Structure formats: C-alpha cells, structure tokens
Amino acid sequence: MPELPEVQSVVNHFRKYVEGQKIQSVKPLNEWNKVFHSISPTKLNHKLKSQNISKLWRRGKYIILDLDQGYLAIHLRMTGRLQTKINKTDHLKHFTVLMKFENGTNLYFKDYRKFGRWYYFETLSKLEAKLGPEPLGSAFTRQFLKEGLQRSPGMIKPKLLNQKFIAGIGNIYADESLWTARIHPMEKCCNISTVKSNRLHQAIQEILNKAIGHKGTTIINFSPGDEARGNFANYLNVFGKSNEPCPRCKTLIQKIFLGQRGTHFCPRCQKKR
DNA sequence: GAAAGTGTTGAAAG
C-alpha cells in the first residue's frame, strides 16, 4: 500500500540491482497473466528482451524503468513488492512476475492481493496525462496548490488523493498532512484560506521528505526492498490512531469514512470553516 | 465461521 515515500524507497533500494542490467526475459508466474496491463506476456517478453535498463526512477506512485526503446512502469498498488530473491518464508503462490537479467540475477514481483500491474509504454505521454505535478518537484508551488483548491468544489481529502491533481499522495500522507496543517478533511477546497493552503503545502513537503528519510511506512507488509522495513510508522500522528489522544491537544482522534477511505483527524485542531 | 477491514486505482453509475 505504498505511496510516494514508499515507492521512492523501493527505487532507492533497487537502483543498484537494476540500472545497467540487460533484460534476458520477463514472464508472469502462477499463471497470472493479468499482471501485464494491456499486453500479452509473449509480446511483452519480446519487447523487453535484450533491452538495457538505463535508469530506475519514480513518477507519482509508479516505478519507471527507462529502456533503450520505451519504458516499463510498475505500480505496486496495495501489496506489491520487489525482491531480488525468494525468501524461506515466502509463499510461492504470491509471486506474479520474474524478470531475468543477462548477468544471472533476477528481479521478482510478489503481490499477494494481485492488484499490482506492469505497464509497457513507447512514450510516457499516456502516464503523464494521468498525473499531476510531483509534490516534491518545482512545479508544485504554493500558487499551484492555492489556485487548484480555489477551482475545486469538493472536499480537500479526496482532492489530495486525486493523482491528477498531485501525484503520489495516498491515504496515510493525506491524513498526516491535513492534521499538520490543521485542516478538516471534509473542508471544501474553495473555502481553504491562503494561510491554510500555504500551511498544507509546507506540511506535504515536510512529511513526504521525512517519510522518505525513514524509508516509508510499513504497517503490515510494505517493504522498501527484500526484507527491509520502513519505520515512518513510528512518527505518524493520526493515521491508524483512532481513539488515541491527539499529540497536539489530547482530544481523541476520530475516524470517519470519506469516499470509502478511512480518514483520521482531530476534531478539535482540525475545524471546518 | 461469516463478515468486514486493508495503505490503490479505474470503470461504471449517478
């Protein structure tokens, strides 16, 4: 259930295993052909065979492999994990892709809920069309956030989860950012003052950077790579803390549902206008 | 033992 900091941590971990490698073959495991989006396993293998991977990087929650011709994008969705080997404790039925390199090393994709997908693109234009700016990039300015919110009639929390608005924020970091900025998750975007919008802008960047520094948040089974864990869960203020005291004012954290997503906030610090 | 919950996303329906 990786969001931007988790995906970045995966990229940071695997760069040294993947960059500069030449692909020998790619195939689905356990008959899970759906793991490759809109392309057959045979066709994808044909496209990728003998291609060099020049760069591993992240865009939104996608892991991108730059190839000689085209791009491979991997989305971990809820439970996807990359591994360089199969561990003793692994259930083999959870593995959905094996990528072999010509130097004899392997890259495995393990995904017990099977929501994760691999995409092949000739160019990244299709992907870019679905994604807003990087929240840690130069296009995500205070102006961008303020003007985007002004134009939106809906609630702030679902807006933060909208990847076309900002790429990479998910449920954990949306809740944490709103708590830090002291904004109610149901507040209408267009009612958010410039002061609060600026506070939110700063909160998003601070929290994402700090989370990357801790290799993301492992709650159940996220791993930045092989068996490593992210330990940002130790620094969460509201996510998963319903009925615990708010770290700021000791009021009990509430949990509500917004657009089918669990949403945690402090009813005292985060007041609606 | 059945039902509900889980960090994501996109398609379908309103």
Add this chain to the structure above:
DNA sequence: TCTTTCAACACTTT
C-alpha cells in the same frame, strides 16, 4: 465534469 460506488484479490481481525 464531477462525485460516489464497486470491483479487482487474499489475508487478518472482529
């Protein structure tokens, strides 16, 4: 166009 609901899947918790 926008928001809401549901489905994809497997496992854990209630």
